[in-house]
Amino acid sequence: MQYDYKVGTILNPQAPADSFEAKQPYMDNGTAVADKRRYFSPEFMALEWDRLWTRTWLIAAVSSDLPEVGCYSVFDIGRESIIVTRTPEGVRAFYNACSHRGTRLVNDQMGNKLRFVCPFHSWRFSSQTGELLAITDEETFRPEVICERPGLTPVTCEEHAGIIFINMRDDPPPLLESIGLPEGYLEAYNIGQMKVIRHISTEWEANWKIGIEAFYETYHLHAVHPETRWVMGDVNVQYDLYPNGSSRMIVPLAQMSPRIKDQTSMNEGLEGMLLEAGVDPADYAGDATGVRLAIQQAKRKRAERLGLDYSKLVDGQLTDSWATGLFPNVQIGCHPEGVFLMRFLPHPKDPERFYYDTMTLFLPADDPNYTAPAWMGVPEGMDTSGTVRPELERFAVGEDGNLGLVLSQDSALLPIVQAGIHSRGFKGQLWGEQEQRLRHFDAELERYIREEK
Numbered sequence: 001m002q003y004d005y006k007v008g009t010i011l012n013p014q015a016p017a018d019s020f021e022a023k024q025p026y027m028d029n030g031t032a033v034a035d036k037r038r039y040f041s042p043e044f045m046a047l048e049w050d051r052l053w054t055r056t057w058l059i060a061a062v063s064s065d066l067p068e069v070g071c072y073s074v075f076d077i078g079r080e081s082i083i084v085t086r087t088p089e090g091v092r093a094f095y096n097a098c099s100h101r102g103t104r105l106v107n108d109q110m111g112n113k114l115r116f117v118c119p120f121h122s123w124r125f126s127s128q129t130g131e132l133l134a135i136t137d138e139e140t141f142r143p144e145v146i147c148e149r150p151g152l153t154p155v156t157c158e159e160h161a162g163i164i165f166i167n168m169r170d171d172p173p174p175l176l177e178s179i180g181l182p183e184g185y186l187e188a189y190n191i192g193q194m195k196v197i198r199h200i201s202t203e204w205e206a207n208w209k210i211g212i213e214a215f216y217e218t219y220h221l222h223a224v225h226p227e228t229r230w231v232m233g234d235v236n237v238q239y240d241l242y243p244n245g246s247s248r249m250i251v252p253l254a255q256m257s258p259r260i261k262d263q264t265s266m267n268e269g270l271e272g273m274l275l276e277a278g279v280d281p282a283d284y285a286g287d288a289t290g291v292r293l294a295i296q297q298a299k300r301k302r303a304e305r306l307g308l309d310y311s312k313l314v315d316g317q318l319t320d321s322w323a324t325g326l327f328p329n330v331q332i333g334c335h336p337e338g339v340f341l342m343r344f345l346p347h348p349k350d351p352e353r354f355y356y357d358t359m360t361l362f363l364p365a366d367d368p369n370y371t372a373p374a375w376m377g378v379p380e381g382m383d384t385s386g387t388v389r390p391e392l393e394r395f396a397v398g399e400d401g402n403l404g405l406v407l408s409q410d411s412a413l414l415p416i417v418q419a420g421i422h423s424r425g426f427k428g429q430l431w432g433e434q435e436q437r438l439r440h441f442d443a444e445l446e447r448y449i450r451e452e453k
């Protein structure tokens with residue numbers, strides 16, 4: 001088979017050059033093999049903390065979790081903990097450490113408070129400004145100890161497209177420039193109107209980058225997730241690289257993998273997808289090759305009927321997964337019904353563990369037949385109305401996080417990858433062009449580690 005890696009797959013050759021769908025020009029990140037110690041060395045982990053995590057924009061929360069003034073949410077990353085709060089002037093963030101003796105001030109995941117009271121000696125702080133409001137037994141302090149009225153230390157915080165970002169560095173570069181995606185790309189999905197209907201954090205036995213890398217390609221689908229071949233393209237995926245380490249893959253859904261010989265006979269998976277889009281498979285006269293288009297048309301009509309705004313989405317976005325990676329540790333599976341936001345969070349101490357934090361956000365609609373599509377992995381009977389924000393569910397290593405089949409397959413695989421990387425016989429990863437997002441991610445990471453960013 002002929003394969004021109006500089007072209008790769010273009011899903012819609014008719015897409016105008018300035019549309020979000022357009023294939024991005026090839027970016028050459030070379031062919032070098034990265035040092036494998038970055039996946040397990042404590043020294044490299046420390047470098048990442050100093051040069052990457054504390055210097056880059058990170059997703060700390062989603063806007064719909066802080067709907068009102070006083071709402072706060074805690075974001076834990078490595079050994080750090082950061083409080084994000086909503087104020088009348090917008091979102092603000094503070095380090096989650098009491099200025100008296102350092103105690104972690106807020107110890108629940110989210111809530112609504114205008115004041116934070118420290119659990120150790122009850123110093124009080126404003127959730128809005130971080131200001132120190134009251135010192136217990138103030139008269140017992142010598143004035144010079146407390147004369148600065150030390151409040152909470154602020155962290156730069158900005159909201160964009162329904163997502164809240166923080167940056168721990170003193171002089172962060174502009175957020176939108178760092179995100180690297182074209183203007184309007186994320187906004188098109190109305191994430192700000194979506195509600196978290198499920199939030200899970202599971203601990204995996206692998207380095208956080210092994211996690212990212214497994215989700216940045218579809219090359220492994222035939223081996224690890226063979227069941228996806230009935231409803232998902234895998235070799236015919238459009239990979240796009242954006243500035244500053246961001247990237248995207250468009251994974252065509254509602255069509256079979258090109259690895260399947262018979263492309264026309266219908267299968268259960270495709271029938272299920274028709275049904276979700278409101279098309280009774282018994283009424284569908286076409287063959288398997290027409291399902292993707294039929295679903296796009298049905299969803300467009302349904303959106304009009306339900307008053308959902310799909311105006312900024314092209315047809316491909318109605319069916320396909322636009323899996324969009326924001327450097328360094330996020331992938332957002334973007335769909336019109338909702339998005340699947342995954343964060344790969346480093347363990348505080350162990351380079352060979354990470355937390356896989358996933359939020360399922362759903363755009364509720366006023367129709368009892370309109371439910372979350374199966375790819376969202378929402379268990380049957382779960383509340384998708386968005387009226388109640390479910391608690392974060394945490395699962396330790398070895399516990400079944402009820403992630404669904406595909407993610408369980410990944411969580412079983414990753415420790416095997418991590419184990420093999422240690423072998424004296426393994427020299428470093430060899431990335432193909434279906435893995436160009438990995439190379440792109442790694443090139444950006446390298447710039448941080450070399451302190452060029």
Ligand code: FES
Binds near residue numbers: 103
């Ligand atoms: S450590 Fe917070 S009040 Fe003492």
Ligand SMILES: [Fe+2]
Binds near residue numbers: 224
């Ligand atoms: Fe996978």
